[in-house]
Amino acid sequence: MKNSVVSLVSIFFYRKLFLYHLPLMFLLLSVFPSCTNDSVTEPANRILTDELVAKLEAAADRVVVHTPGLIAYIIKDGEEEVLIKRGVSNLATNEPVNENNFFRIASITKTFTTEAVLILADKQLIDLNKTISSYLPEYNIPGGDQITVRMLGNMTSGLVSFTSDTTFSTKLYTLRGEGVFSAPELLFYTSKYPLKFTPGLKYEYCNSNTVILGELIKKVTGKSVSQVFTEEIFFPLGMRNTTWPTSRYLPTPYSHGYSANVGSLIDVTNWNPSFADAAGILISNFTDLKIWAKEINEMSLLSPTSKAERRGWVDEHPIENPGQYYYGFGLMKYRDWIGHSGVIEGYNTQIYYNMVKGVAIITTTNTQDKYPAEALFNFFADIIDSE
Numbered sequence: 001m002k003n004s005v006v007s008l009v010s011i012f013f014y015r016k017l018f019l020y021h022l023p024l025m026f027l028l029l030s031v032f033p034s035c036t037n038d039s040v041t042e043p044a045n046r047i048l049t050d051e052l053v054a055k056l057e058a059a060a061d062r063v064v065v066h067t068p069g070l071i072a073y074i075i076k077d078g079e080e081e082v083l084i085k086r087g088v089s090n091l092a093t094n095e096p097v098n099e100n101n102f103f104r105i106a107s108i109t110k111t112f113t114t115e116a117v118l119i120l121a122d123k124q125l126i127d128l129n130k131t132i133s134s135y136l137p138e139y140n141i142p143g144g145d146q147i148t149v150r151m152l153g154n155m156t157s158g159l160v161s162f163t164s165d166t167t168f169s170t171k172l173y174t175l176r177g178e179g180v181f182s183a184p185e186l187l188f189y190t191s192k193y194p195l196k197f198t199p200g201l202k203y204e205y206c207n208s209n210t211v212i213l214g215e216l217i218k219k220v221t222g223k224s225v226s227q228v229f230t231e232e233i234f235f236p237l238g239m240r241n242t243t244w245p246t247s248r249y250l251p252t253p254y255s256h257g258y259s260a261n262v263g264s265l266i267d268v269t270n271w272n273p274s275f276a277d278a279a280g281i282l283i284s285n286f287t288d289l290k291i292w293a294k295e296i297n298e299m300s301l302l303s304p305t306s307k308a309e310r311r312g313w314v315d316e317h318p319i320e321n322p323g324q325y326y327y328g329f330g331l332m333k334y335r336d337w338i339g340h341s342g343v344i345e346g347y348n349t350q351i352y353y354n355m356v357k358g359v360a361i362i363t364t365t366n367t368q369d370k371y372p373a374e375a376l377f378n379f380f381a382d383i384i385d386s387e
Contacts, residue, residue: 046079048359056072066370090256098255102283104347105364106342107343114310117217121149131149143157154312210278214278240287248271251283268346276344312328338352
């Protein structure tokens with residue numbers, strides 16, 4: 001018993017001594033670091049290592065030969081962002097590319113249009129199971145009594161895209177971007193053709209689907225699509241640099257866009273973007289796209305039901321082929337990457353988030369010829385996935 005008391009007293013004494021001198025011990029450790037390792041080691045789970053970044057830089061060197069300029073951001077929470085820049089934003093002045101510039105994000109617009117539809121569905125203003133003719137009978141959409149809102153969002157409607165119509169393409173390229181298009185005119189080009197397949201049977205990408213969803217947004221809210229985007233998406237997420245243009249011009253500073261679709265490479269920066277409508281009209285910059293990449297992953301504005309809808313991938317391609325793209329409700333999936341591509345005259349942009357590694361990739365180029373931003377994303381994804 002006596003020995004036990006002595007032991008307890010000893011423990012109390014040394015415990016008190018230890019606690020009393022603990023700050024001093026930490027100070028000594030900070031002044032005299034361990035002699036066994038005098039260098040700072042990187043976290044074992046770091047993804048964006050110097051070696052990997054060097055590989056990304058080399059990939060950018062391969063792609064820049066196909067575009068006047070390119071910019072890419074690779075982002076991983078808890079790690080320093082990687083910014084890669086090559087080339088010029090203006091061929092006339094040789095002004096270098098600038099990560100603060102505005103540019104057209106093209107079909108990435110579809111991710112906003114479809115998110116707005118899901119937000120309105122959460123508010124019970126839209127029923128994804130209802131046919132589009134029940135909402136928009138005035139458009140006489142082919143198969144409109146069979147095509148549901150869901151089929152428009154996941155590209156299984158069977159509609160022919162207005163971009164396939166020769167009257168549309170002649171007007172666009174003959175007038176060299178001077179033509180002005182309205183949503184009803186775009187959908188008229190679609191209404192000329194029968195369905196390509198039974199609605200819901202399979203996937204086929206179609207710009208008309210998202211233009212129709214834009215008209216649906218206007219119908220159920222009584223507001224412009226731009227206003228709905230601002231109220232339901234831009235403002236809640238703090239996106240202050242993404243706009244639905246009301247003219248052919250971009251806000252400053254901006255990157256010039258170039259295209260060879262009419263022969264030689266020409267500046268198409270100020271081609272009227274009205275032909276893209278809710279399928280591809282938006283303008284943005286990297287500040288906002290970084291926010292949007294996070295939302296693509298977190299879906300913070302959506303209910304659990306709509307989140308599941310967003311990632312309801314259409315099984316068009318065999319699951320054993322991981323190199324194929326799948327489509328959800330306004331989102332693309334490539335292996336573990338989710339996001340969307342964007343192509344419009346003069347600009348090519350990609351935005352993707354890796355659901356497993358927590359890495360975002362945003363690439364943009366100032367030409368759509370040969371899809372250089374898409375090639376750059378594919379190179380980056382392969383490099384990161386191989387680590």
